[in-house]
Amino acid sequence: MRASLIQIAVNEGESVESRRRRAAALVREQAGADLVVLPELWTTGAFAFEEFGREAEPLEGPTYETMAKAASDAGVWLHAGSIPERDPEGTLYNTSLVFTPSGDLAAAYRKIHRFGFDKGEAVLMGAGRDLVTVRLPDTTLGLATCYDLRFPELFRGLVDAGAQTLVVPAGWPERRRAHWTLLARARAVEDQAFVLACSTAGTHAGVPQAGHSIVVDPWGEVLAEAGHDEEVLTVDFDPAEVVTTRDQFPALKDRVLGLEPPRR
Numbered sequence: 001m002r003a004s005l006i007q008i009a010v011n012e013g014e015s016v017e018s019r020r021r022r023a024a025a026l027v028r029e030q031a032g033a034d035l036v037v038l039p040e041l042w043t044t045g046a047f048a049f050e051e052f053g054r055e056a057e058p059l060e061g062p063t064y065e066t067m068a069k070a071a072s073d074a075g076v077w078l079h080a081g082s083i084p085e086r087d088p089e090g091t092l093y094n095t096s097l098v099f100t101p102s103g104d105l106a107a108a109y110r111k112i113h114r115f116g117f118d119k120g121e122a123v124l125m126g127a128g129r130d131l132v133t134v135r136l137p138d139t140t141l142g143l144a145t146c147y148d149l150r151f152p153e154l155f156r157g158l159v160d161a162g163a164q165t166l167v168v169p170a171g172w173p174e175r176r177r178a179h180w181t182l183l184a185r186a187r188a189v190e191d192q193a194f195v196l197a198c199s200t201a202g203t204h205a206g207v208p209q210a211g212h213s214i215v216v217d218p219w220g221e222v223l224a225e226a227g228h229d230e231e232v233l234t235v236d237f238d239p240a241e242v243v244t245t246r247d248q249f250p251a252l253k254d255r256v257l258g259l260e261p262p263r264r
């Protein structure tokens, strides 16, 4: 299976419309890949909080339309990263879109863990509640977004729902790049799954982005890692390795659930 992670640069000098056109062109260039992945909130930038309300779209808005067409033009499964979605009641969500090679929507995932503590995304956006998996011909994707990477229980939920390839679009800052790489590898090792983690390049809202999109195999080995700037990271992997790893080192079967809290 071939996956291409588009580590697009999100800089303030470029309009959302220009970046949307550029992202679509980059997706079309990946014809021949099985799966193409874009990062989190690449239209606005994940830290450009003031843009969320201004650039929010209905689910089937301009980014949806452009990406559906790009997926069908390229004939690829497309995880189109996430958009600031405005639902019919006016609530904003950080929503990922996955399209089939025919350009139909296969899944939408609203980010569950919002970043920012008492500001930014955490106060501007609503939280998703639903785990989302997507069945591809050769693997099952489990969807998560950026800050979700810090919450292993979400990923265990995805594994329990059948996920074998964990896809994590992000707008991760350079300041915490070491966490990004460490957590991507940790999720791969503990869940015995492929991790495809696609971040942004560039600088927006004064926050330099980490880049360093990364693909990790179920043994925790890094199959490919991008540099700091915009690039397309392409990797070939065998999704069946999830099954062999889980068979040969069946640690997931040793999970003990429902432990008692300490007695005082």
Ligand SMILES: NC(=O)CCC(=O)C(=O)O
Pocket: 040, 046, 114, 115, 145, 146, 147, 148, 150, 170, 171, 172, 173, 176, 179
């Ligand atoms: N957009 C995000 O979720 C940023 C997450 C982050 O910076 C971190 O977890 O650290």
